[in-house]
Amino acid sequence: MTALRPKRALVVGAGISGMATALRLSQVGWEPLVVERSPTRRTGGYFTVFMADGFEPSRRLGVIDGIRDRADPQGRFLEMDRRGRLVPGMNPAAMMPMDPSYTVLRGDVEKALYDALRPRAEIRFGVEPLALRLGRDHVEVDLTDGVTERFDLVVGADGMHSTIREQVFGPEDLYRRDFNHVVAACLLDRPLPWLRAGDNLLVVDTRRSVAVQVFRDHDPVAMFMYCHPWPAAEIRKRPAAALREVYGDFAGPVVPDLLDALERAESTLFDQISQIHLSSWSRGRVVLVGDSAWSLTLYSGFGSSLGIAGGELLGTLLAEHGDDVAAALGTWEHRLRPVVTKHQKSAHFAKNFLLPPSSPARLLRRAVVRTAASRAGGKLFQALLPASRATRAAGASKNPIGGTAR
Ligand SMILES: Cc1cc2nc3c(=O)[nH]c(=O)nc-3n(C[C@H](O)[C@H](O)[C@H](O)COP(=O)(O)OP(=O)(O)OC[C@H]3O[C@@H](n4cnc5c(N)ncnc54)[C@H](O)[C@@H]3O)c2cc1C
Incomplete structure (x- = not known):
């Protein structure tokens, strides 16, 4: 009697979505091979909000303890007024009707997944797929390390500018919906004299803003977001030069300091903000997961938690459906x-809070923030919270990805 061969999956991309998928596949008896274009594991990265949708899947994957909430209870929420003075801001997690969330560094989440995955699966760095040939029940893939291998499934978890999507579904332009916004994010190489450990600062102007998060035991992170009519052309510029053009007129110590820090940064993420919309996330034995399939944008706050939840659910359903991969x-x-x-x-709604499209929108936003930051306004928001929590609790059992419990 011949032993049953474990099913093999090629997971393209060792980001949050790819590693979550590979980890779950390894747990349910598949044999995943992960290929990652970068020569080594990424360790840096920006801060993200990690939402409740990701808690329970992370627990099932065994990585929840490594996903550390870096929000500091002593940290202040600050904004900057037009004269460059720091004024009270609002804590969106406490004020807005949202599920519980963590403030995490993308690097922390990736490390937790990598540590769990490394003993269970082969990860090849500096390797990417060259060509895919789709069969009825398999995919043959030529890899850049010169190897050709056959897989039962290929998972494209290679981010917003996915090569797998390009090769199997068609050019990115068909699926990318641009916000006409640009984001730049970098680590700051020294403490900021005007902020304390744990502080969150938002500088919000019409069509441009900056967010800074200061951590207790990690370099601060700055994120610039601005509107631009031709973001694809804008991101070809040198980030520091492009940002000086957009933010160079800011007075006061804060923004000029950040621009200097960006100039010194070892690496800067500089990209346009777009969503991906596909009518189907799979074709034959090729499936897309995470930003490559649905890129939500940073405005939604759910990209990393849904990357984990989506990858975990995919592995679970593949196990449940056995040989019927199409049904899974x-x-x-x-x-x-x-x-x-x-x-x-929801990202389309949230973007206006971080990047008001006009002066009236900015003034309206400022009035809301001022109200929420005051004692009476804060109480009003808090009074509204229990109702929304109850509504969510009622819907939690119907959550299709089963992710609310902590
Ligand atoms: C500035 C910024 C702020 C954000 N803030 C938030 C937030 O607050 N909350 C939130 O939930 N989400 C946020 N997001 C989104 C979130 O980071 C992503 O949704 C999440 O990391 C999941 O990404 P992913 O794994 O699908 O793709 P990625 O992180 O893009 O990973 C893709 C991986 O594939 C690799 N790769 C690419 N091409 C190939 C190839 N051809 N072959 C092999 N490997 C390849 C890449 O090197 C990379 O390692 C933010 C994103 C940005 C850019």
Whole structure:
């Protein structure tokens, strides 16, 4: 009698979505091979909000303890007024009707996943797929390390500018919906004299803003976001030069300091802010997961938690459906799509809070923040919270990705 061969998956991309998928596949008896274009594991990265949708899947994956909430209870929420003075801001997590969330560094989440995955799966750095040939029940892939291998499934978790999507579904332009916004993020190489450990600062102007998060035991992170009519052309510029053009007129110590720090930064993420919209996330034995499939944008706040939840659910459903991979992929998409659609829509609303499109919108936002930051306004928001919590609790059992419990 011949032993049953474990199913093999090629997971392209060792980001949050790819490693979560590979980890779950390894737990349910598949044999994943992860290929990552970067020569080594990424360790830096920006801060993200990690939402409740990711808590329970992270627990099932065994990585929840490594996902550390770096929010500091002593930290202040600050904004900067037009004269360059720091004024009270609002804590969105405490004020807005949201599920509980963590403030995490992307690097922390990736490390937790990598540490769990490394003993269970082969990870090849500096390798990417060259060509894919789709068969009825397999995919043959030529890799850049000169090897050709056959897989039962290829998972494209290679981010917003996915090569797998390009090769199998078609050019990015068909699926990318631009916000006409640009983001730049970098680590700051020294403490900021005007902020304390744990502080959060938002500088919000019409069509441009900056967010700074100061951690207790990690370099501060700065994130610049601004509107631009031609973001694809803008991101070809040198980040420091482009940002000086946009933010160079800011007075006061804060923004000029940040621009100097950006000039010194070892690496800067500089990209346009876009969503990906596909009518189907799989084609034959190729499936897309995470930003490559649905890029929600930073405005939604759900990209990393849904990357984990989506990858974990995919592995679980593949195990449940056994040899019927098509049924697993269909069920997966059916369960996940309403959640993704909801967060893609909410990003359009949230973007106006971080990047007011006009002066009246900025003034309205400022009035809301001032109210929320005051004692009476804060109480009003808090009074509204229990109702929204109850509503969410009622819907939690129906959560199609089963992710609310902590
Ligand atoms: C500035 C910024 C702020 C954000 N803030 C938040 C937030 O507050 N909350 C939140 O939930 N989400 C946030 N997000 C989104 C979140 O970071 C992502 O949704 C999440 O990290 C999941 O990404 P991913 O793994 O799908 O893709 P990625 O992180 O892009 O990973 C893709 C991986 O694939 C690799 N790769 C690419 N091409 C190839 C190839 N051809 N072959 C092999 N490997 C390849 C890349 O090197 C990379 O390692 C933010 C994103 C940005 C840019």
